[in-house]
Amino acid sequence: MTNTLGCAEAIVLLAAGLVVNAPARAQSAPPQGSFLEVDGAKLYYEECGSAPHAVVLVHDGVLHSAAWDDVWQEFCKHFHAIRYDRRGYGRSQVATHGYYATDDLAAVLRHLKLKRVAIVGSSHGGEISINFTLDHPEMVEQLVLVGAVVGGMPFTPHFLERGDALGKPLEKGDIEGAIVAAAKDKYLTASGSDAARKRMAEILSANPQDLTHPELELPVKPALPRLGEIRIPTMLLVGDADIPDVHAHAGAIEAGVPRARRVVINDAGHLMYLEKPTEFSRIVIEFLENQ
Numbered sequence: 001m002t003n004t005l006g007c008a009e010a011i012v013l014l015a016a017g018l019v020v021n022a023p024a025r026a027q028s029a030p031p032q033g034s035f036l037e038v039d040g041a042k043l044y045y046e047e048c049g050s051a052p053h054a055v056v057l058v059h060d061g062v063l064h065s066a067a068w069d070d071v072w073q074e075f076c077k078h079f080h081a082i083r084y085d086r087r088g089y090g091r092s093q094v095a096t097h098g099y100y101a102t103d104d105l106a107a108v109l110r111h112l113k114l115k116r117v118a119i120v121g122s123s124h125g126g127e128i129s130i131n132f133t134l135d136h137p138e139m140v141e142q143l144v145l146v147g148a149v150v151g152g153m154p155f156t157p158h159f160l161e162r163g164d165a166l167g168k169p170l171e172k173g174d175i176e177g178a179i180v181a182a183a184k185d186k187y188l189t190a191s192g193s194d195a196a197r198k199r200m201a202e203i204l205s206a207n208p209q210d211l212t213h214p215e216l217e218l219p220v221k222p223a224l225p226r227l228g229e230i231r232i233p234t235m236l237l238v239g240d241a242d243i244p245d246v247h248a249h250a251g252a253i254e255a256g257v258p259r260a261r262r263v264v265i266n267d268a269g270h271l272m273y274l275e276k277p278t279e280f281s282r283i284v285i286e287f288l289e290n291q
Contacts, residue, residue: 035091038107039099044091045084045108048076054114055288057083058105060123060147060271063203064090064210067122070199070277071284078285082117084108086125088213095216102132102220109139118142118288123270127151130223130253133230142291143234144284147242147270149249150256152222159245162187175204175211190241190267196274227256233291234260237283239268239275246270 033046046065055075059065065083068075075081085092086101105128109117119140121129126148133140169177188197204210234257236250254260263283265272273280 036108036111038104040097041087041093041095041099043084043087043093043104043108045082047080047082047112048072049078049080051079053079053288054117055079055081056105056109056114056117056119057081058119058121058125058129059083059086059089060125062210063200063271064092064207066090066203066207067271068273071273071281074277074281074285078289079118080114082108082112082114086128087217088215089210090207094209094213098216098218100220101128101217102135105132106136106139115139116141118144120144120146120284121148122146122273123148127223130227130230131220133232134223134226137229137231140232142232142288143230144237144287145234145250145253146237146272147239147246147250148236148253149246150224150227150253151220152224153249153252155245156248159243162243170211175208187241187243188269188271190239190269190275192267193269193275196271199274200271224252224256227253228258230257230260232259233287235284235287236260236262237265237272237280238262239265239270239272241267241269243270 033044035042035044037043044065057065057068057072057075059067064085068083072081072083084105087093087095087099087104116139119129119132119142121127121144123146126145127150129143129145130148130150133143169175234253236254238247238250250262254262265276265279265283268275
């Protein structure tokens, strides 16, 4: 694909994470996990649960793995759960040279001696999950894509113009201004999701590097024409309030992956696990335990 993270993809990631009424900056919680050195960078990861079924959570492109906090304990009860911070996010080190996000994910799984896992990937984390499944089909047994996009599929002018407006404050280093601009965006969260917006703001305020780190992820081969190679059970989750482009990408993925099915979550936006953690956990866990 072209490097969507460096252009259009960065727009949806920004829109997903910038919210209103950011509180004063807080200190990050002390680390509870471990670090793994991968190609010159230390990646932070956590694991919990003792079930034989392993599930790895791959976060989106704005919030680091703390985005999963509200569903983490429930996943720990049912699975051997793993989450990690991608390069530059949360407690993981910033990239100093070009790298492949799929290689980092493979390194984490191999370090934990996991030969086969289910993957739950959100937004750009979903795109990485698709690419990883194509690169390492022997390692993935189930796939859950949350508001995901797929490499090789274009974005509409509406999507790009909306992203330009949201991104202008960040071009000037004005994070607070970016938060104010995002307050007017109708795709971030569904109407009335004030608690989710507050939580996103807390994460960003405590971890501004999630927004400000340099992005050196390398482009990979377009996944869109290769979706038919994914033969495992795949579920697509999309919030009904999310931007139409994300719904279009979900439709393309559903059409391309033979065993895919799409579920639309009512009254939810791009990061539904912050808005509706109980419903999200129930749907995903049921799928992973019965497929």
